[in-house]
Amino acid sequence: MTGAPAGPRPPASGPPPVPFGARLAAAVAATGPLCLGIDPSAALLDAWGLPDDPSGLRRFALRCVEAVAGVLPAVKPQVAFFERHGAAGYAALEEVLAACRGAGLLAVADAKRGDIDSTAAAYGDAWVGSGPLAADAVTVHPYLGLDALRPLLDTAWATGRGVFVVVRSSNAEGRSVQEAVGSSGDTVADALLRQVAALNAARSEHPGSVGAVVGATLEPSAFPLASLGGPILAPGVGAQGATASDVAVRFAGCAAGTVLPSASRSVLAAGPSAAALRRAAASLRDEIAAGWA
């Protein structure tokens, strides 16, 4: 494999990149507030008449990109569905990420990565650095502490990418960790939201590029989301039960372009026709946008 392409490269010189927070706000202003989760599970591949192999993944995901380009600001490929096919699955994901760039769609890699030290730096290289899987933003988990992810955050800031910290997940099983109470008296989730807000406040970018994942299905916690200073990725719209009016109520007061509700199955069920996917995505996007008005 001596002739294989080199991996991560140092950032190119030139003008500073436009930060992710600003790019997301512009994209939401241009098209509307909805992200499509690209979830090529075995069940959905089957429903779309595609094989459960890397060629099926690729066709599924490129169909999604084709369908929502110009209609939505962003897509969120779920990395696990590519990883289950190993290197060949990741080759398909590289192609999908390139297609997003070509189509002007922001790509949020839903990877939920997290580790410490040089490993956190390596995940930064992989997803928000100069590796072949680099996306516009990545989701991370904070179980080892948000501060441990600093090397990944530093890479994201340097390259104009974003990071969404998984804080409050839409599933019930997460409560036992996320609602435990720390030494400050805050829940784990609220303490993390405060940390995210502090990271954004310490920088000159508005909006900031460090965001949080907060399920659209959840009742508000004590932390006022409008003061996060960065974007909110809000999964759970549609199949998981959150409605457009839930989104409007739960994220009321957040700055324009900082809330990115995300739907997967409720839109993907309209496939495999790209035209039908586009109609389903535009309809849900408009419903959510109307809720903000």
Added chain:
Amino acid sequence: MTGAPAGPRPPASGPPPVPFGARLAAAVAATGPLCLGIDPSAALLDAWGLPDDPSGLRRFALRCVEAVAGVLPAVKPQVAFFERHGAAGYAALEEVLAACRGAGLLAVADAKRGDIDSTAAAYGDAWVGSGPLAADAVTVHPYLGLDALRPLLDTAWATGRGVFVVVRSSNAEGRSVQEAVGSSGDTVADALLRQVAALNAARSEHPGSVGAVVGATLEPSAFPLASLGGPILAPGVGAQGATASDVAVRFAGCAAGTVLPSASRSVLAAGPSAAALRRAAASLRDEIAAGWA
């Protein structure tokens, strides 16, 4: 890519697989209690005179496998260092995992994956199922709740693989999450250890195959580790500060073959010579084994 190999396949029929817990205990009994972390960071690749590209990763990791086959029971490839090189990095990892199987070394994929629903199932397919990256065991994070990982656990049980839940990490930043107090009055970490113990107790395998990651650098918590009923992966030996006597004291009373201390930099610093790596690994292994006596 129509001609690409199919991805995850259903488990082959035949006799039930030997569970990971039993395989680990046998391997530790045969060679001794130490796992080598395979961490091909940019800095270590450079120190070994290897390029920071997929060929360098491959040579680094295969050197580690060659060095410790027959000397240690297991290796722990750190997935992030492969992922930063994208699909080509994962192709190297697939080759490394195959080399482990050929050398009779158990491979613990240090991936710290975690998610919910069909995504948790996809991570199970990827790392402990029938995907090309399947290893003997995988590390997972519980930020979304251990119960959310049930689809991954079910796959591991069905295939005779193991799962190590990251519970108490060796870094200080993790305390704010791991030592928060839940509604039961337990810390997050202790509540998770109880859940792991319950998962193992509910099955007929002894030792169980659901383990925990507990840093070897940490003082004991309230939960008695000897009652976990499954294996403990204990990183932090050597460069992170834990000594052989720390290991002996902190995991006293745990069943034979259920504790797997892990070292990375302290052994890898002996490279790039395979003979020197082997000597460093055997020496640390013997030091830890002597501590148990």
